[in-house]
Amino acid sequence: MTPTSNTPAVPRDRGLDSLRGLMLVGMAVNHITSHLQVITDHPLGYTSTAEGFVFLSGLVAGLVYTRRRQHRGVVAAAQASVGRAGTIYRYHLALFVGLWLWVHVFRALTGEPPGVTPVAMLQHPWLTLLSGVFLTNQPPFLDILPMYAGFMLVLPVVLEALDRGLRGRALAISFAGWAVTNLFWPGVPPLPGVLQTGAFNWGAWQLLFLLGTICGHAQATETRLLARWQNWLVVPALALCAWCFLIRHWYWPAPFPGFVDWVNKNNLAPVRLLNTLALFFLVHRLFVRWPRAFRWPPLELLGRHSLAVFSTHVAVAYVLFAIPEYVAATTARTWLGTAIMLGSLWVVAGVRELRQRSSQPERGVARPARRMVTAGFEP
Numbered sequence: 001m002t003p004t005s006n007t008p009a010v011p012r013d014r015g016l017d018s019l020r021g022l023m024l025v026g027m028a029v030n031h032i033t034s035h036l037q038v039i040t041d042h043p044l045g046y047t048s049t050a051e052g053f054v055f056l057s058g059l060v061a062g063l064v065y066t067r068r069r070q071h072r073g074v075v076a077a078a079q080a081s082v083g084r085a086g087t088i089y090r091y092h093l094a095l096f097v098g099l100w101l102w103v104h105v106f107r108a109l110t111g112e113p114p115g116v117t118p119v120a121m122l123q124h125p126w127l128t129l130l131s132g133v134f135l136t137n138q139p140p141f142l143d144i145l146p147m148y149a150g151f152m153l154v155l156p157v158v159l160e161a162l163d164r165g166l167r168g169r170a171l172a173i174s175f176a177g178w179a180v181t182n183l184f185w186p187g188v189p190p191l192p193g194v195l196q197t198g199a200f201n202w203g204a205w206q207l208l209f210l211l212g213t214i215c216g217h218a219q220a221t222e223t224r225l226l227a228r229w230q231n232w233l234v235v236p237a238l239a240l241c242a243w244c245f246l247i248r249h250w251y252w253p254a255p256f257p258g259f260v261d262w263v264n265k266n267n268l269a270p271v272r273l274l275n276t277l278a279l280f281f282l283v284h285r286l287f288v289r290w291p292r293a294f295r296w297p298p299l300e301l302l303g304r305h306s307l308a309v310f311s312t313h314v315a316v317a318y319v320l321f322a323i324p325e326y327v328a329a330t331t332a333r334t335w336l337g338t339a340i341m342l343g344s345l346w347v348v349a350g351v352r353e354l355r356q357r358s359s360q361p362e363r364g365v366a367r368p369a370r371r372m373v374t375a376g377f378e379p
Helices: 014-030 049-072 074-110 119-123 125-133 144-163 167-184 202-221 228-248 259-263 270-289 297-304 306-322 331-359
Strands: none
Touching (some): 014 297, 014 306, 014 331, 049 144, 074 119, 074 144, 167 202, 202 270, 228 259, 259 270
């Protein structure tokens, strides 16, 4: 398609927004002390909300920036992807510097560090601050955004390969990276003082982001990825998910010693990856069959503003960990902490929604040409 700035805007996929909102709620609950974790912490086997969030991020990025390549050209799409990576980095940097200040101000006022405080921030404060700027120090909960930013930087190269029909080659390279990571990189990330690369090994998790990107690219180009016999995959996918569910929740013994290494989250180990892909396939089939069932307006709101909502949950989590006697000491206070966390997500999303609507031109007034072809997502 010849790039043009006059192509009409593409409507949002409300189902994708809702699913991303659901992943955000799950992560927010799992990162604090909450009774809701009984239904948010690996409820369906060896797949967590993090896998869903990364895959959906790749899917939306593939969809959005493929359409930008079609309508505005390769260069403009690449610039937008790099710009998005910069925005993600700035959010991460604000969170990191805010955490650094929070730790040292709280300690100065109370004499004790707050809650879950990274040890390196106390032992080597200035070196840790410098390391955080260069992404070589990633405390708990601050390791997804750097990975996301890195993937967005590589996205233009991936989309170029997909447009040239090199999907198989891209998959092979990505799978090789995942395999090498699982063969030679430890399942538990090393934490040698100031140098902390986070709990998500990029070499493994890039495969999940790439698979999402391929799905998004296929949707944008109206390409069929699965043959008609895909329905036969439903039965083995259900069987695999049921087997993983039974083992994960102690209804069935692990099949062999050391099985825990095969479901390792940090490296997206083989059984975890298979469980995740099987579950995503089943959700896809349900999504295609009953798309309206995946439209949940409260979750759509969160999904539309995923970056701000994700960042908010990280900040609130650290605050709640600093005051456990008020938000985790009793059952009632634990519910209070959960309410504070979830309430903050919708407040931030609601404020951003109102600001966004107020900045839009009035109905009947033409938008500037450069804004006519946004895909309607926040990738």
